[in-house]
Structures are given as C-alpha cells and as structure tokens.
Amino acid sequence: MLAVFAVLVVAFGIVARGDAGLVQAGTYVAIFAPAAIGLSVLLGNVNQISVGQAGFFGIGAYAVGYLTVDAGWPFWLAAPVGIAVATVVGVALGFIALRFRGHYLAMATLAFGLITVGVFHAAPFLGRASGITNIPYPQLGALTVSGYPAYWCAWIVAFAAVLVTSALLRSRLGRAFEAIRNDELAAEATGVATRRCKIIAFAYSGALAAAGGAMFAAFLGLVNPDAVGIALSVDFLLMVVLGGSGLVAGALFGAALIGFANVVGHQYDNWREVVYGAVVIAFVVFAPRGVLGLVRGLIARKRTPGPRAARAGEVPADAAAFAEVRAPNDEPLAVRGVTKRFGGLVALDGVSFALQPGTLTSLIGPNGAGKTTLFNAICGIARPSAGRVAIGGVDVTGARPHRIAALGVGRTFQAARLFDEMTVLENVVAGAPRRAGRAATGHARALLARLELADLAAVLAKDLAFGDRRRVELARAVAADPWLLLADEPAAGLNDAERRRLFADLSALRDAGTTIVLIEHDMRLVMAISQRVIVLNFGRVIADGDPQTVRNDPAVIAAYLGTAS
Amino acid sequence: MLQLLIAGLTVGSEYGLIALRIHIILRSTRIVSFAQGEFAIVGGLIAYSAVASLHVSVWLGLIAATLAGAVLGLVFEALVLRPAGRGGETGATIATIGAVFVLLYGHALVPAWGSEGHVLPPFSGASAANLTVANTVIPTQSLWVFGLLLLALAVLYAFFEHTYYGKAIRAAADNPLGARLSGIDVRSARAVSVALAIALAAYGGTIIGPITLVGGAGGFALTIKGFVAAIVGGLESPAGCVAGGLVVGVLEVFLTSRLGYDVADPIVYSVLLVMLLLRPQGLFGRRDAVRD
Numbered sequence: 130m131l132a133v134f135a136v137l138v139v140a141f142g143i144v145a146r147g148d149a150g151l152v153q154a155g156t157y158v159a160i161f162a163p164a165a166i167g168l169s170v171l172l173g174n175v176n177q178i179s180v181g182q183a184g185f186f187g188i189g190a191y192a193v194g195y196l197t198v199d200a201g202w203p204f205w206l207a208a209p210v211g212i213a214v215a216t217v218v219g220v221a222l223g224f225i226a227l228r229f230r231g232h233y234l235a236m237a238t239l240a241f242g243l244i245t246v247g248v249f250h251a252a253p254f255l256g257r258a259s260g261i262t263n264i265p266y267p268q269l270g271a272l273t274v275s276g277y278p279a280y281w282c283a284w285i286v287a288f289a290a291v292l293v294t295s296a297l298l299r300s301r302l303g304r305a306f307e308a309i310r311n312d313e314l315a316a317e318a319t320g321v322a323t324r325r326c327k328i329i330a331f332a333y334s335g336a337l338a339a340a341g342g343a344m345f346a347a348f349l350g351l352v353n354p355d356a357v358g359i360a361l362s363v364d365f366l367l368m369v370v371l372g373g374s375g376l377v378a379g380a381l382f383g384a385a386l387i388g389f390a391n392v393v394g395h396q397y398d399n400w401r402e403v404v405y406g407a408v409v410i411a412f413v414v415f416a417p418r419g420v421l422g423l424v425r426g427l428i429a430r431k432r433t434p435g436p437r438a439a440r441a442g443e444v445p446a447d448a449a450a451f452a453e454v455r456a457p458n459d460e461p462l463a464v465r466g467v468t469k470r471f472g473g474l475v476a477l478d479g480v481s482f483a484l485q486p487g488t489l490t491s492l493i494g495p496n497g498a499g500k501t502t503l504f505n506a507i508c509g510i511a512r513p514s515a516g517r518v519a520i521g522g523v524d525v526t527g528a529r530p531h532r533i534a535a536l537g538v539g540r541t542f543q544a545a546r547l548f549d550e551m552t553v554l555e556n557v558v559a560g561a562p563r564r565a566g567r568a569a570t571g572h573a574r575a576l577l578a579r580l581e582l583a584d585l586a587a588v589l590a591k592d593l594a595f596g597d598r599r600r601v602e603l604a605r606a607v608a609a610d611p612w613l614l615l616a617d618e619p620a621a622g623l624n625d626a627e628r629r630r631l632f633a634d635l636s637a638l639r640d641a642g643t644t645i646v647l648i649e650h651d652m653r654l655v656m657a658i659s660q661r662v663i664v665l666n667f668g669r670v671i672a673d674g675d676p677q678t679v680r681n682d683p684a685v686i687a688a689y690l691g692t693a694s
Numbered sequence: 695m696l697q698l699l700i701a702g703l704t705v706g707s708e709y710g711l712i713a714l715r716i717h718i719i720l721r722s723t724r725i726v727s728f729a730q731g732e733f734a735i736v737g738g739l740i741a742y743s744a745v746a747s748l749h750v751s752v753w754l755g756l757i758a759a760t761l762a763g764a765v766l767g768l769v770f771e772a773l774v775l776r777p778a779g780r781g782g783e784t785g786a787t788i789a790t791i792g793a794v795f796v797l798l799y800g801h802a803l804v805p806a807w808g809s810e811g812h813v814l815p816p817f818s819g820a821s822a823a824n825l826t827v828a829n830t831v832i833p834t835q836s837l838w839v840f841g842l843l844l845l846a847l848a849v850l851y852a853f854f855e856h857t858y859y860g861k862a863i864r865a866a867a868d869n870p871l872g873a874r875l876s877g878i879d880v881r882s883a884r885a886v887s888v889a890l891a892i893a894l895a896a897y898g899g900t901i902i903g904p905i906t907l908v909g910g911a912g913g914f915a916l917t918i919k920g921f922v923a924a925i926v927g928g929l930e931s932p933a934g935c936v937a938g939g940l941v942v943g944v945l946e947v948f949l950t951s952r953l954g955y956d957v958a959d960p961i962v963y964s965v966l967l968v969m970l971l972l973r974p975q976g977l978f979g980r981r982d983a984v985r986d
Binding site for chain 2: 172178225228229231232233235236237239240241243244246247248250251257258359363366367370399400401402403405406407408409410413414417
C-alpha cells in the first residue's frame with residue numbers, strides 16, 4: 130500500500146511539474162502528512178484521541194518563523210529545535226492525558242490546542258494576529274528549497290516519517306501499543322508499561338506534527354494563528370478517520386484527500402463544505418475503518434485465507450515441555466496483613482500467608498469473599514489500604530502492575546481478557562513484552578504447540594470459542610516464563626475434557642517450577658491438585674492448610690453451608 | 695463594574711444553555727456533540743425568517759424556532775448520532791464535526807440567510823427603555839435573556855423531575871439495560887432527549903439574538919465556550935453546567951475589559967485545562983464517572 134502511494138507521489142511530481150498550483154497542492158499534502166501519521170499512531174494504535182494536534186504543528190511552524198526571522202538561524206537548525214520543543218510539550222501533554230479518558234481527554238486536548246493558538250495570538254514577539262511573515266526559504270547548498278524542489282523535499286520528509294513510524298509499529302513498542310489499544314488493563318498486567326507508552330505516543334505524535342509545521346513555515350514563508358487553529362486540528366482528526374485510523378498508509382491517504390479537498394472546488398463554495406461534512410458522517414457510519422480499511426476489506430474478501438493459516442500449522446520441535454523456572458528466593462509470594470477497603474466496605478481484612486516455591490495453592494471461598502480483590506492487590510491493580518506484598522523477596526506494595534509482571538508474575542482474569550483484535554499468536558507474543566522480534570514469535574509458537582493451540586495461531590482472539598479463550602489467556606500469561614502464576618477461575622465454564630486438560634497443564638507448569646495460586650470453585654479438582662488450600666470468607670483467612678485438613682475444618686463447612694459455627 | 699457583571703451574565707446565560715445541551719446529549723447518548731453552536735445559529739435564523747418574511751411577532755418566532763429545533767433534533771439523532779454511535783464514542787464525536795460542516799455551510803446556502811448576521815427585533819419592542827438602577831444601565835434585553843433562561847430551566851426541571859416521561863428518559867440514560875428491562879423504550883427516550891436539546895439550542899439562539907445578531911460563522915466558538923462552561927461547572931451536573939456558563943461569561947467579560955480579547959481568550963481556555971486537572975468533576979459535580 131505504501132509502495133503504491135510512493136509511486137503516486139513520484140508520478141504526480143513528474144506530471145504536475147510546471148503547474149505551480151498542482152505542485153503546491155501536492156506539497157501541502159506532504160506537509161500535513163506527518164502530523165496525520167502522528168495522530169494516527171495516537172488515535173489508532175494507543176486509542177488516545179487528540180483534538181489539539183495543530184498545537185504541535187504550530188510549535189514547529191512558529192519555532193522556524195521566530196528563529197529564522199528574529200534570530201537569523203538557518204532553517205536546518207531551527208526546525209530540529211522546534212521538533213525538540215514539541216517533543217517536550219508532547220511529554221507534558223502525555224502526562225496530563227494519563228488522567229483522562231474518552232470525552233474528558235478530548236476536552237483536555239482541545240484546551241491544549243486552544244491555549245497554544247491563544248499564546249501565538251497574544252505573544253508580541255510572535256507577531257500577534259498577523260503572525261510571522263517573510264520567513265526565508267531553506268537553502269540546500271546553492272539550491273533554494275521552494276516551489277518545485279519543495280515538493281520533493283517535503284515528500285522526502287513525509288516518507289521518512291512513514292518509514293520511521295512503520296518501524297516503530299513493528300518494534301516491541303508497537304506491539305505494546307497494540308496491546309494497549311485492545312485492553313489497557315490486560316496489557317498492564319502482562320508487563321506493558323502503559324503509562325510510559327502513552328507518553329511516548331503523545332511525544333512522538335507531537336514531534337511529527339512539528340516537523341510538518343516547520344516545513345509549512347519554511348515553504349509558505351509565513352505562519353499566523355489562524356493557520357494553526359482548531360480548524361486544522363479538526364482537519365488532522367478527519368484525515369486520520371477518513372484515511373483509516375491506525376494505519377500509516379491510511380493517514381497518508383487521508384492527508385491527500387483533505388489536502389486536495391482544501392485546494393480544489395473553490396468555485397462551489399459552501400456546497401463543497403456541506404458535501405465534505407456529509408462525507409465525514411457517511412464514513413463514520415458506513416466505513417469506520419476509513420478508505421484504506423475499505424480497500425483492505427475488498428482485497429481480503431477476494432483472497433482465500435491462505436499463507437498465514439498454513440504457516441500456523443508448523444509445529445516446532447521443542448514443543449514438549451514448559452520452560453524450567455525458578456523463583457529468586459524460597460518465598461515467591463508473601464502477603465502480610467493486607468487490607469483493602471472500598472469506602473465503608475472491607476473487601477480484605479488482614480490477609481497473611483507465604484508460599485513455597487513450586488507449589489500449587491488454591492484460594493477458595495464463597496462469592497464476594499475477596500479472592501479476586503486479593504489477586505488485584507498482589508499484582509498491583511488495586512493498592513492495598515494496609516499491609517505489604519512481597520514477591521520473590523521484593524516489596525511490591527503499591528507498584529504498577531507492569532513492574533510486578535516484569536518480576537516474573539503471570540495473571541489470568543476471571544473473564545478472560547484477550548486482545549480481541551489480535552490473533553492468538555500475537556496475543557501470546559504480547560504476553561512477553563520484553564522478548565524481541567523473531568525469538569518472541571518462535572517462543573510463542575512453541576508454547577501454542579505445547580498447549581495444543583497451534584492450529585488456532587492465526588485466528589483473531591474475538592473469534593475464539595469460550596474454552597479456547599481461557600487456554601489462550603493461560604498461554605499469554607505464561608509466555609514470559611513467570612515463576613509466579615495467579616490464575617483466576619481458569620476452569621469456570623469449561624467442559625470436563627477441557628478442565629482435565631487445563632489441570633494437566635497447570636500441574637506441568639508447577640512441575641517446571643512455577644508457583645501457582647489458583648482461584649477455583651470445583652472442590653473435587655481443588656482437592657486433587659493442590660498442595661495447600663487457603664479459604665477466604667468476608668475478606669479474612671478462615672482456614673489454611675493441606676486439602677484434607679481444610680475440608681474437615683468446621684469453619685469452612687460453616688462458611689459454605691451457612692450453619693452457625 | 696456592575697455593568698460588566700450584567701454583560702457577563704448575559705453571555706454567560708447563552709454559554710450555560712450550550713453547556714446544558716452538551717450535558718443532555720452526553721448523558722442520553724454518551725456522545726460529546728460538537729454541533730451545538732451551529733444549531734443555536736440555525737434556530738436564531740429560523741426565528742429571523744419567521745419575523746422577517748412572515749411578519750409574525752418575535753414571540754411566535756421563538757416558538758417556531760423551538761419547535762423547528764425539536765424536529766431538527768429528531769433528524770440529527772436519526773441520521774447522525776444513532777448510526778454513528780454504533781461505532782463507538784470517538785467515531786460518533788467525529789460525525790458531529792461532520793454535522794458542523796453541514797450546518798455551518800448549509801445555512802449559508804439558504805438565500806434568505808447567507809453567511810452574514812441578521813438583526814432580530816427585541817422582545818419588548820423597539821421603544822422599550824433600558825432600566826437604570828444606581829447609575830447602572832440594565833439593558834431590557836438582558837432581563838429578557840435571564841427571564842427566558844429561568845423559564846427554560848424551570849420547564850426542564852419540571853419535566854425531568856416531575857413527569858413520568860422525564861424520569862423514564864433519565865432512567866434510560868443512566869442504565870439503558872435496566873430501563874429496557876423495566877419496559878422503557880430506550881431508543882425513543884434518546885431521540886426525545888436529543889430533540890429536547892436541539893429545541894433548547896434553537897430557543898437559546900433566539901433569545902440571545904436581539905443582542906448578538908443571528909447567523910454567521912460564530913457557532914463553533916460558542917460550542918467551545920459551552921465546553922469550557924460544562925467543564926467548569928461539571929459535565930455531569932445540569933445545574934453545574936448553567937452555573938459554569940455564568941461563571942465563564944462573567945470571567946470572560948471582565949478579562950476582556952481589562953486585558954483585551956487576545957489575552958482573555960487563552961486565559962479562559964487555560965481555566966478549562968486547570969479545572970480538568972484540579973477538579974475534573976467541575977465546581978458542582980461529583981467525583982465519580984470522571985475517568986470513564
């Protein structure tokens with residue numbers, strides 16, 4: 130798709146030569162493309178809306194305007210400074226954005242865009258309403274980059290942005306972005322530093338926009354507040370949505386569509402904008418994945434589900450066993466006096482226990498006893514109101530979930546939380562965010578083979594049957610070879626055969642050295658598989674010991690059967 | 695001083711009404727609609743046409759604009775919000791931006807309207823004198839704006855608090871599934887909410903018309919001030935939205951008179967960001983639901 134676009138750009142450049150209007154339209158598209166690509170990463174890959182993208186574009190443009198005109202710097206020095214400033218501002222906006230979701234995030238970024246324009250408007254040294262004019266064209270040796278050369282120069286920059294972004298999205302960071310887009314909490318629990326990723330995305334998106342802004346100022350020779358206002362932010366948003374959000378080529382198509390829409394059809398003023406608005410609505414309703422999504426859908430329908438599915442069938446040789454793991458000390462998990470209150474409700478009340486390495490402990494108790502809350506407190510999703518949690522001798526009380534995961538902790542959720550828009554293989558690869566490239570894929574394939582899921586590798590997670598979802602989630606949880614595994618009702622809803630297989634897998638994991646905590650309701654299985662059983666009721670440990678002892682404990686019987694103890 | 699306060703409260707009334715509409719649409723559809731100011735402008739223009747072409751009184755114009763707003767609201771809900779809402783919040787918000795283009799440039803295509811502003815006659819007739827209290831001139835039109843704002847709020851309050859249908863709409867907005875299980879038609883409840891919000895837009899655009907002119911391209915700026923008002927007062931609280939509008943209106947008029955428009959505007963927008971950071975639930979909202 131990108132190659133097609135590159136050919137179009139070159140062909141257009143050759144055909145349009147001599148027609149100043151067309152060349153300028155083509156240059157416009159290249160100037161707006163980086164900002165659209167940045168926003169596409171933010172919106173489509175990290176799921177963060179921004180209605181203030183023009184703010185960064187403005188920072189790049191004004192930096193070039195001010196530094197070249199007032200300070201006499203050359204463009205090649207001024208532009209990087211503008212990009213650097215935008216990156217720093219992007220980090221700041223990223224920090225702010227961490228506090229918001231949905232429409233509040235839209236408002237916060239809108240405010241950012243309005244404030245930047247307001248500052249450009251109010252700052253006397255930036256020329257107030259009339260902006261900065263007579264910005265010199267960049268010099269490249271003897272060549273003045275303007276007009277026709279500017280077209281090529283702008284497209285070189287735009288394609289550099291395309292290539293860097295494509296590489297970024299293929300990297301580990303790109304995989305982390307994808308995980309965040311699908312399920313932020315699950316991403317965090319599998320070890321993705323979601324906060325850092327979002328901040329990076331904002332900074333990167335801002336830097337790209339500033340690069341476009343710098344070209345805008347240099348190639349047009351002027352910048353003013355109206356040129357970088359909210360209308361431009363809205364244009365960027367529409368470019369991403371019309372082109373196909375989350376796709377680099379989509380942002381390019383979107384930039385081309387809107388760039389040309391802004392240049393052509395002036396004789397049909399008003400009608401042109403009405404049609405434009407109607408097209409935007411039609412796209413959201415009928416083609417929410419944009420032009421590129423539409424094209425891809427057509428291509429995908431024609432193609433048979435070929436190469437990917439076939440490749441998934443190959444079973445690597447080393448599929449036999451789970452990796453041997455060792456806890457870093459002889460106390461992989463120690464919970465001391467953990468209490469969790471939600472307002473007046475005490476969900477956990479002074480829970481304490483410590484686990485031996487390589488054992489399987491079941492956590493049981495009636496509904497609402499606090500089992501899942503305890504898991505959340507251990508893996509950092511819920512911060513304990515009191516008490517400490519130590520994992521492998523490291524005090525992790527209040528640490529972020531991704532840091533705890535990175536120590537060597539895997540987790541599955543009561544309702545399997547898979548990355549639904551990703552394939553099974555990609556889900557498992559995402560489970561080990563620290564493993565790089567080919568090694569990660571190989572390892573994930575081996576794991577899928579071990580769990581007899583290899584034939585599902587190319588299936589999208591959202592298309593999986595219920596029982597398979599559970600097993601894929603287990604595969605993802607153990608992808609990073611954790612030495613502590615927290616499994617929250619992994620057997621719920623499975624049929625007998627699936628249950629037997631699950632428990633065989635869990636036993637094999639334990640035999641490979643993994644310390645496992647299992648929440649489970651099926652007493653027969655709990656008694657058969659566990660070395661130790663801890664019973665919670667109303668947030669307190671009411672029994673703790675080997676299965677036989679616990680089964681005969683009067684307090685446990687009372688809790689389950691409701692007789693007075 | 696008092697003069698500025700009255701001017702601030704007058705524009706603030708319009709901001710408050712916009713914020714209230716944002717609240718109603720958000721609460722019933724979970725969509726932030728950018729098409730707020732544009733509907734107010736189209737409403738004002740309908741009133742203008744009624745007065746200028748049909749020679750009816752401005753009061754009948756107000757009623758006509760409000761009713762036309764309700765119809766526009768039904769159309770807006772059926773053609774934009776409902777179909778676009780299926781694809782999620784972000785897409786739907788973007789579709790409302792599309793609607794902004796259609797309304798903004800579409801109204802300019804109507805020969806009688808064009809893209810320039812038009813004068814709407816004052817509510818108390820051209821001859822009515824302004825009130826002077828303690829050396830402060832209170833424009834009669836400002837009093838009409840306050841009065842008609844209070845009237846609208848009273849009607850809305852009575853509707854939502856004291857009628858079965860109003861309560862059903864609130865139930866449908868707060869818990870669609872539960873409402874559906876209790877036999878409430880959630881889809882029409884949403885349609886009625888949006889119709890109400892757009893009728894309110896047309897109403898608001900008309901009552902402020904004699905002061906600001908109707909028509910033109912200022913709708914988007916109004917929408918943004920409405921957002922600021924809603925965040926300052928509390929996006930989830932209807933009373934907060936109106937109060938936030940008054941606060942923002944007064945703040946804006948005072949800052950503009952002291953520092954000039956160029957400096958006042960960025961300060962007002964900074965208030966939006968500062969409020970979001972320090973008190974995202976707004977001055978009058980509750981803490982929950984902010985992060986969803």
